Amino acid sequence: MEEEPRHIGHTIKTLSHLLHRSMTKLLKLEEESSGSVVQSHLLGYFAHHQKNRMLQSDLQQHLGIRRSTMTNILKGMERDGLIVREESEEDKRQKWVVLTGLAKQKCAEHFHLVQEFELAMRQGLSEEQLQQFFTIADTIRRNLEIICLQNYENKQ
Structure with missing residues (x-):
């Protein structure tokens, strides 16, 4: 029997789902909402760039999402005590997203776990x-x- 040709899109989608499930389990987010996964991703982005504050527009661009979606995610993070938002002195239309102490602690924990996960994927x-x-x-x-x-x- 002839083997069916493999498709790039299907392969990437399958890997993406498996990656998401694996990271969710690793970061112990399975009981939490999908918003927690996005929050974790944003905290990882802060940790990877070793920053405690970033412009909201930069985070939005990183995720490739609409401004309204970013605003809703950040409202949840503010409610959870992970960030505060501050107006930019240079441009009042811009907002800085600043990590709280709780978020910095989570960043450090997640960064370590993600590094281990990356090494495991490279095996x-x-x-x-x-x-x-x-x-x-x-x-x-x-x-x-x-x-x-x-x-x-x-x-x-």
Whole structure:
């Protein structure tokens, strides 16, 4: 019997779901809401960049979400005592997202766990294979960006 051809989109989607489930279990978020996963992702972004404050617009761009969605996520994080938002002195339209002590503690814990998780995912892969993977992933990302841009232009 002939093997069916593999599809890039299906493979990426399957990996994405498995990655999400694995990270959720690792970070012990399975009992919590999906908003907690996004909050954890944002805290990880702070930890990775070793910052205690960032512009709300930069976080929004990182997640690739609408401003209203970002605002709702941050309201939840404020309610949970993880962040405070402050107006920018330079531009009143901009808001700084500032981590609280509780958030800094969570960042440190999550950063350590994510580093261990990354090492586990790299098991059995050579440096050459990793470079090939990232080169291929970058090419696919660029192709998807072109597709999105073309679809946007076609709707105009």
